[in-house]
Amino acid sequence: MQIIEALNWRYDTKRMNGNKIPTEKLDCILEAIRLAPSAMGLQPYTIIVIENIELMKKIQPIANLQQEITEASVLLVFASWNKITPERINEHLKRISLVRDMNENSLKLTREKMEMLLNNTVEENFIWSAKQAYLALGIGMTAAALEKVDTTPIDHFNNADLDEVLQLKERGLRSILLLSLGYRDTAKDLTIANKKVRREREKLFITLQSTIGFNATNINNKGSITL
Amino acid sequence: MQIIEALNWRYDTKRMNGNKIPTEKLDCILEAIRLAPSAMGLQPYTIIVIENIELMKKIQPIANLQQEITEASVLLVFASWNKITPERINEHLKRISLVRDMNENSLKLTREKMEMLLNNTVEENFIWSAKQAYLALGIGMTAAALEKVDTTPIDHFNNADLDEVLQLKERGLRSILLLSLGYRDTAKDLTIANKKVRREREKLFITLQSTIGFNATNINNKGSITL
Secondary structure, X not given: OHHHHHHHHOOEOOOEOOOOOOHHHHXXXXXXXXXXXXXXXXXXXXXXXXXXXXXXXXXXXXXXXXXXXXXXXXXXXXXXXXXXXXXXXXHHHHHHHHHXXXXXXXXXXXXXXXXXXXXXXXXXXXXXXXXXHHHHHHHHHHHHHHOOOEEEEEOOOOHHHHHHHOOOOOOOEEEEEEEEEEXXXXXXXXXXXXXXXXXXXXXXXXXXXXXXXXXXXXXXXXOOOOO | OHHHHHHHHOOEOOOEOOOOOOHHHHHHHXXXXXXXXXXXXXXXXXXXXXXXXXXXXXXXXXXXXXXXXXXXXXXXXXXXXOOOOHHHHHHHHHHHHHHOOOOHHHHHHHHHHXXXXXXXXXXXXXXXXXXXHHHHHHHXXXXXXXXXXXXXXXXXXXXXXXXXXXXXXXOOEEEEEEEEEEOEOOOOOOOOOOOOOOOOHHHHEEEEOOOOOOOHHHOOOOOOOOO
8 A cells, every 4th residue: 555655645746945866766766767668668758857057047937937847856748749650660569579589570450459549530549649648657656656756747838838848759759748857845844734625436447237127227327436 | 665565466367366455455445445536636536345155156257267366355446426516516626615614715716727618528538537547556556566455457348238237327427447356376376487578767767968959869779777
């Protein structure tokens, strides 16, 4: 239950104290993000790691002047591939074949499945990629909480401006979200005392009890609780 | 680094053995999902908890006949609110005011921020909600791995059919993804031996080193590694 303690300990940190995260802790958080699963294993995103204060200062006005951006130890920018290309799919198939010592011909079905993505619009694939990145974000935030590192995710900012500052277009990327990593400033952060607000178990979870002659009347519509 | 071991241990489980997850472990996984942060704290999703084998059997053909669906201990269905409504926003504001013992009038700015969501299209809000659910999924999968419970996320299935079987429309919900929770069948799952394939650190992460006269030439375009 260590994870429950860690998740109760974490909160959306508004002020950080600028202290640096020890290398081994940052390594752990980034490795957790790297190990995140993704649909078809593509990991269709890249994470920009920023520790430079000047760059943080450039990003701050793009993200509602949030104070913890320049008070963080590290700012991560999760950026999606701007599009899924045959080259990116080929690179991934080569990686599978190398790591698993498989002939690429034996990956024909895997290839066909991945290539179906090429039929989607760029926007559809961007949304799909962004969802994968949010999954990785969840894992990275959990890793941080277990390491007692504070986090502030930011998904509301001027994406076009950030893409320009970080030259993401030139890198074949588009920004999705920011994650500040650092340490809470217990004196300055007035939100620390706020109690955590979460939907009640009996509202967030609905347990379906029975399916005999499955219909509206024998579903537990009250959302019986499972915990 | 226990989390790194857990994430290396987990894999996309294709065959499960039907063993039941002890109640305290399932509680822990669901509680981790409940504690997941979300934009503005709205948690704009509901999770259907299914342990009934008959219902699992109905869902299996909707999700490419994946075998672990009926071999799982529990099947979770993450479903987004079908739309963000003033009622749902009000409910959340009431919750904040209650938990934090605050007058609702003092939440005026919070209300205004949330009500901006009402200007979005239903589809925009659905995508936004789905991303929040993926974040919660990442946290839930990490909790499961730490509890040595296997997981298989499924994001490719016939959403309309699943919504009908689970009467999600009537509940004001739309399916996003499935998560099978259970225990690997080490004899039957031939994919167990597959080595984990992940993008290399130096490809997944780009460290920006300098911003003095920030331009293409002094960014480390090679994506210097940070680990």
